[in-house]
Amino acid sequence: MTTLAYDPADPTVRRNPFPLYAQLQDDDPVHWSPSLRAWVLTRYGDVRQMMLSDAMSPDRLRPFYAQLQGERRDTLVEVMRYMSLWMVFRDPPEHTRLRRLVGTVFNLKALEALDGAVTRVVDHLLDQLPTGVPVDWAQQVAAPLPAYVIMDMLAIPYSAFPELKEASDELRAFIGGARADGDRYARARSGAERLAAFFRRLIAERRAAPGEDFVSRMIAARDDEGRLSEDELVATCMLVLFAGHETTTHLLGNAVHALLDHPAQLQRLRDDPALIESAVEEFLRYDGPSNAIARVVKLDHQIDGRQLRAGDRVFGFANAANRDPRMFTDPQALDIGRTPNRHLTFGFGLHFCMGAPLARLEGQRCIGRLVQRFARIERVAGPAGEPEWIDALAMRGVSRLPIQLG
Numbered sequence: 345m346t347t348l349a350y351d352p353a354d355p356t357v358r359r360n361p362f363p364l365y366a367q368l369q370d371d372d373p374v375h376w377s378p379s380l381r382a383w384v385l386t387r388y389g390d391v392r393q394m395m396l397s398d399a400m401s402p403d404r405l406r407p408f409y410a411q412l413q414g415e416r417r418d419t420l421v422e423v424m425r426y427m428s429l430w431m432v433f434r435d436p437p438e439h440t441r442l443r444r445l446v447g448t449v450f451n452l453k454a455l456e457a458l459d460g461a462v463t464r465v466v467d468h469l470l471d472q473l474p475t476g477v478p479v480d481w482a483q484q485v486a487a488p489l490p491a492y493v494i495m496d497m498l499a500i501p502y503s504a505f506p507e508l509k510e511a512s513d514e515l516r517a518f519i520g521g522a523r524a525d526g527d528r529y530a531r532a533r534s535g536a537e538r539l540a541a542f543f544r545r546l547i548a549e550r551r552a553a554p555g556e557d558f559v560s561r562m563i564a565a566r567d568d569e570g571r572l573s574e575d576e577l578v579a580t581c582m583l584v585l586f587a588g589h590e591t592t593t594h595l596l597g598n599a600v601h602a603l604l605d606h607p608a609q610l611q612r613l614r615d616d617p618a619l620i621e622s623a624v625e626e627f628l629r630y631d632g633p634s635n636a637i638a639r640v641v642k643l644d645h646q647i648d649g650r651q652l653r654a655g656d657r658v659f660g661f662a663n664a665a666n667r668d669p670r671m672f673t674d675p676q677a678l679d680i681g682r683t684p685n686r687h688l689t690f691g692f693g694l695h696f697c698m699g700a701p702l703a704r705l706e707g708q709r710c711i712g713r714l715v716q717r718f719a720r721i722e723r724v725a726g727p728a729g730e731p732e733w734i735d736a737l738a739m740r741g742v743s744r745l746p747i748q749l750g
């Protein structure tokens with residue numbers, strides 16, 4: 345049996361986790377990882393079932409909070425106040441109500457209407473890229489693009505970006521941080537308080553003077569059971585900022601990284617721009633941003649003969665499932681025309697990503713225009729051209745990707 349030493353900080357695994365995933369799929373598909381103190385699922389069928397199963401819950405926050413004591417518990421009161429209202433951590437019936445209300449605003453039509461804004465942001469960022477010298481795709485395009493799009497969506501001026509970024513980085517230390525870090529709870533509290541104050545002010549302004557933006561529409565949204573409460577509105581703004589930003593950044597970074605490794609596929613996309621929709625699905629599958637999706641076991645049950653007990657943590661590795669040969673033909677190959685392509689990068693079932701149409705649009709416009717605009721898209725040679733992969737379990741992406749355009 346494999347001994348998985350899955351350490352996202354290990355540079356070899358960070359650069360290329362896929363051989364390890366394939367090994368687990370074959371040798372130990374329902375793997376207990378002592379270092380993560382969690383189950384690791386890597387087969388497509390198991391990861392998808394994890395997201396469908398009533399025996400699993402996405403609510404890993406409240407059990408964690410319940411066992412904290414003393415000062416730590418007090419420090420996290422404000423964080424929990426909002427994050428416990430994020431639909432992504434809730435089971436029905438609370439999830440159903442939140443999703444229904446937010447869904448009246450986050451529908452396909454409203455998200456597709458952002459096309460003009462997305463294209464403007466893409467062109468603005470691509471205009472600023474010089475040719476013939478190294479540029480950092482990750483920092484200069486992939487990171488700001490989704491942030492600006494969300495700010496357009498919520499009608500927040502771009503000048504607020506540094507403030508929001510700083511506060512959300514503080515809060516992220518709590519959500520994404522895999523390792524023990526002394527003051528991360530205090531930082532998370534500061535981040536939650538700053539974000540909540542920002543959105544509370546914004547909501548008050550929109551109540552006084554409603555517009556066409558998503559915040560105004562969420563304030564107005566109602567169903568038979570009422571409206572979103574003030575705290576739910578604040579929490580949902582925070583969730584959208586979080587869920588829609590870094591994930592999309594890593595789609596854009598990983599997509600360019602994959603194309604640089606596959607010049608024939610890059611040429612294919614140049615020759616046939618209509619392939620952009622299937623190409624983006626393939627980028628999401630081949631090396632997507634959702635590395636692992638987390639759940640907690642609600643009811644004792646077995647998977648492939650292994651006993652899971654209530655309270656156990658489970659990680660469904662979407663990036664492993666997306667290359668499972670039991671599901672995909674030639675899964676290790678990048679094929680921008682692949683169809684069908686039922687990847688799990690946006691999740692599956694009740695919590696399927698609400699922002700998927702927007703993320704797809706951003707990917708299609710950004711990569712589509714990059715490829716059409718520049719005749720040469722190349723890696724920077726030598727060590728200066730090495731990408732830097734982020735150190736995270738839930739997400740996979742580059743924080744630095746030097747390229748040269750011409």
Ligand code: HEM
Nearest residue numbers: 431432587588591592595634689690691695697698699703
């Ligand atoms: C490539 C970009 C993106 C990826 C890979 C992604 C991935 C995911 C995944 C895997 C889930 C399900 C999590 C789970 O089951 O535990 C999810 C949920 C969600 N995503 Fe995304 N996401 C992306 C972009 C966005 C954007 C742009 C937005 C909004 C602007 C967004 C909003 C949400 C929301 C609100 C949920 C919660 C849905 C629910 O719990 O019912 N996402 N996303």
